[in-house]
Amino acid sequence: MSNRYTHARVQEYWQHIWEREGVYELSDERIKDGPGTYVLGMFPYTSGSLHMGHIRNYAITDAIARYRRMNGEAVLHPMGWDAFGLPAENAAYDRDTDPESWTRTCIEQMRDELERMGFGYDWSREITTCDPDYYRWNQWLFNRFYEDGLVEYTGAQVNWCPDCETVLADAQVEDSGEETGETAESHASHGDGVCWRCHTPVQRRELDQWFFTITDYADELVDGLDDLDGWPDSIREIQRNWIGRRDGAEIRFAVEDDSIEVFTTRPDTVFGATYVAVAPGHATARQAAAGDEAVTDYLDRAADGQAEGMSGVDTGLTATNPVTGETVPVYVAAYVLDDVGTGAVMGVPAHNERDHAFASEQGLPVEQVLEPDEGQADADATLPYTGEGTVVVDGEYEGLTSSATRDRLLDHAAIEAATTYRLRDWLISRQRYWGTPIPIVHCEDCGAVPVPDENLPVELPEYVQTTGNPLAASTDFLDTDCPDCGEPATRETDTMDTFVDSSWYFLRYLNPDLSAAPFDSDVASDWLPVDVYVGGDEHAVLHLLYIRFLTRALADIGLLDQREPVERLVNQGTVLHSGEKMSKSKGNDVAPHEYGAETTRLFALSAAHPGQDFEWTATDVSNAYEFQQDLYRMVTAFSEDRGGRIESEPHDAYLEREIDRTIAAVTDEYERFRFHRAITEIQQFARLLRRYRNNGTPYRFAYSRGLRVLAKLIAPLAPYLAEELWSALDGEGLIAAADWPTALQDVPAYRVERELVRTTLEDVRDITDVVDITDPEEIELVVAPEWSYHAYDTARDVTPDGSVVGRVMDDDAVPDTEVAADYAVDLAARSGGFEPVLSPEREQTVLEQATWLFEDEFGADVTVRRAAPDGEQAGTARPNKPAIHIS
C-alpha cells in the first residue's frame, strides 16, 4: 500500500499548505495594480452537488489558471455561488425548511467538493448572490438603469409556467421537442414551447411586468459578434440568429380612413402586391371583425389554434398600394404572425413562397414584376421567383435592378427604411420568493416609484410556506410608504430573474467587499475583458448574451470603459455515458468522487480537447489512474535510491534533448488549451524516462531534471500528485507556485534530430523483419559522405527551372562518380521536396547519442561512423538517412 498514490490521503495536507501560503489569492493591492490574467468558469448554481459537467468545466479553468500562474502571471481565478432560484424554493417546500438554509447547506457541500477536487480558487473573493450585500447591487443597478431609461414596466403577453408559477423570458422557453412531423397544421397555436426548467408547457398571460430594454442594444450586440474572434463560431451564430436582425422597409398601405404598415425585406417587389394580409391579432383584424361574422369566426378559430396552413378570410376592406395606386383586398391570415415585423404583410405571390401558396389557396392573382437576373435560375421557370432581378412593370422603376429599386423607393413618402429584430426586451420579473426583490414601491398617486439608494437593500422577508408568493403574503414586507409622497403604499412583490445576478458577478470578484459601489470602475476597466471564460453552450442566448448587454449598459452609464466582457470563450463539450449525455435524470451519471477526485479530473482533461464531447469509459479512467501511479512510482523509486552517475555519457544528451523537446511541445499544447495532447506528450516522456532508467545507471543531473520537469508539466492537471512528486524530489517551495520549466537548448532543431532517430529505428526494424533476421549481432550506421550534403544543398537552391543535375555535378565538392551522378538524378526528381537536414557531424553525434535505443531494442552492438570521403562505401546513405548494415 505504501507505494500507491492516493490523493485522498494527502489532500487535506496540501489544501492546508496552499491556504496557508495563499498561493491562489491575489491581494486587493495586486488587483488595484492593474490587469493580470482573469480566468473564469461558469457560475455554479447551488444545487448541492457537483456533476461531471462542473468537473470538466472547472478542471479546464483550473488547468489554465495554474499554467498561467506558473508562467508568472497574476491570475485571478475566483469562485462564487449563483444562489438564488426556484429549485431552492421547491427543495425547501419538500423538506420543510427555508430556501436560505437549504442554499447555505448546498454551498458548504459544494465548496467542500471543489476543494477536494484540488481546484485552486481565490476563496477570499467568494461571493454569494443571495447575500443582501450582493443583491443590493442588483437593486442599485436597477435604479441606475431605471434612471437611464433601460427599465420598462408594461403590460405584456408573457410566457407563464404553471408549474413554476412564474413568468419566463423568451429565451427560457424551449421547443417542446415534440416533432410536428408531416401534420404541418400544428403550427397554428405558435408558441407550443415548454419551460426550460421543468418542461411544463408554457401558457400565455397578460401581466404588468418589468423589463430591461436589451433591444436598445440589438444592433451593437449583433455587430460586436464580428469582432469576437475569441468566441466559437457556433455561439456567435446562435446569438446572431437569436437577435434576428432583418433590414427592410415599412410600407404604408392606405385602408379606408386608416392605414396598414407592412414590413418587408423586399420592397422591390411592391409592384406585385395583390393583397395585404394581417395577423389575427392585428388591430385591423379586430376592427374588421365588428359586424362581420366570417371574420369573427376566423379570429375565434385562430384564437383556439384552429386556423391552419394557408387559411384566411377576406375582410372586405381594400388597401391602396402607395406605389402603383392599385387597390387590393385585405385578408386576415394565420400565416401572418402577430409578433413578427408589423404583424402585416403585403402579399406578393409572384416573388414569395408563402404568399404564393396563400394566393393559390385563396384564388388571388399572381403578378410577376421582376425578371430574373441573367444566369439566375431558368428565366421563366415557374413562379414564385424569389431572387433578385430587374423591374419589368411600366413606369419610373422599369429596368432598375432590385437593389437600385429598393434605394429609390426609400424616397417614396409611404416607404421608410426599417429594421426588425427577433430579440425582445428582457423580462426580468419573476413571481417567486427566492430572488432579488425589485426595488419599487407602488403608490396610488405616484405610480411605480423606485426605492431610493439609501434605503437599499430591500431585503427579503422571512420565508413562509404558502401556495402563492411569500412576498405577497408578508404584510411587513408589503406595507410601506411612498418614497415620493410619503403616503401608504405597497412594495413590488416580483423578484428579479436570477440571470440578473449572474450578468455582472465577474465584476464583483474584483472587489467583493466594496460597500460604496457594486465594483470599482477603474479596476474593472483595467481587468476586463475576462481573458478566458469557460462554460457550456446551453447559455448561448441567455447568460452569454446578458453579460454582453449588461457590460454595454454599464459602460453607457459611465461605470465601465469596456464594452465586451469576455475576450476568449471556451465551450466545454458534453460528457457522455453509453452514448448519452451524462445526467442524473437519465440515471447514467457518475459521481465525481466515485473513481477518485484527481483521477476524474485528469481523465476529463485527457479524454478530449475542451470543446469536444467524449465518452466516459472505465478503461480510460483506469488509464488515467495508472498514469498517476506510474509517475508516483518513478519518483518515489528515485527519491528512495538517489543513486546515479556524476559523470555524463554521450547517450545522456539524448535524454536531455528529449526533456527540452517535451517542454516545448507541452507548453505549446497548454497555450492552445489542448490538455489531452499535453498529457499524451507527458506520457511519452515518462515512458522514455523509465526506459532510460532501466537501461543503466542514470546520469543524476539529467534524470532528476527529467523527473522535476515531469512533475511541473503535470502540475496544472493533477495538483495534489504534483505536490507529492515535487516534495519527494526536494523541490523548492510549492510546485503550485513554481516557475514553468524552460528548455536549455534551442528546440526547433530537435524535430529533425528526432525524426532521424525515429526513422532510422524503423528502418532497422523493417530490415530485420523483411530479411527475417531474428537476432542481429551488429548494427552499423554509416552517415553519408560530406559531398552528398553539398549536393543536397545545391539542389535545394536551384531555381525550379534550373538544371539540378548539371549544377550538382559542377559542384567541386561533389566527386565525378557514378554514385554521385545517380544521387544528382534523384535530387532532380524531387523538385522542391527538401526537408531540412542536419550537418553530417551533427547527424553522427545524434546517432551516437541514440545508440542505446538500438542496443536496447535489438540487443546488438551498434557502431556509427562517417562514410569515406569518396563515397564508395556509402551504399544507400543519404543526408538524414544513414546506410544500415546488419550482421
Place this chain on the structure above:
RNA sequence: GCGAGGGUAGCCGAGCCAGGCCAAAGGCGGUGGGCUUAAGACCCGCUCCCGUAGGGGUCCCUGGGUUCGAAUCCCAGCCCUCGCACCA
C-alpha cells in the same frame, strides 16, 4: 429552406488555418513477445496490401481543379451534427 460546423485506417480521434519531414500522432480494441508461480500492472513490437536490406502499391466522403507536389488550397456534389424558421 437559410446559416454554421463537420466527414481521416476496426473504433475514438491528431494533422488541415501557415501544401512537401504523412502510410498519416496518441488512445482503445486485436495480436506477437518480455517480465511474472499465476493474474493484474508494466515494458517492447505488429495491426491497408505486396515484399528474403530500409522497397513498391493503394489511401484521408465523391468528382473535378490549382501546383513540381494536396488529407491540407479552390469548385461542385453527397452525407452527418447543431442553430434558426409559416420571420414577411
